[in-house]
Amino acid sequence: MAHDHKLEIFRGLVKFKSNVSKIWGVLIFLTLVTTVEVVLGIIKPAYLVQSSFLGMHLLNWIFIILTLVKAYYIAWDFMHLRDERSALRRTIVWTPIFLVSYLIFILLFEADYIHEVYSNGFVKWNF
Secondary structure, eight states: OOEEEEEEEEEEEEEEEEEHHHHHHHHHHHHHHHHHHHHHHHHHHHHHOOOOEEEEHHHHHHHHHHHHHHHHHHHHHTTTTGSOOOHHHHHHHHHHHHHHHHHHHHHHHHHHHHHHHHHHSSSSSOO
């Protein structure tokens, strides 16, 4: 291929990084994060399931955070965001993170309201 290597400048030193090593790095990172998610989903540690933060179990927060980390890294590497200017990177990355956080906020408050309505007996649990 014509573009086998990527030029990287680190602390004034110029070095080349091959695309093969980049692909292996991406594969290893995403495999590790996915493995952590799968192991936590299978084991479900009691201290993560029984304790909660902002109305949701800590295990669910870990899943959400790890999913956002994987999405960010995929965008960073496969959409070549590392080579773009910082303003464009922030625009592309922070907008979905803000929207996902806002969606989680809305879903948690609505679910808490519905749970309160069913728990206080205004509406019966019929399912």
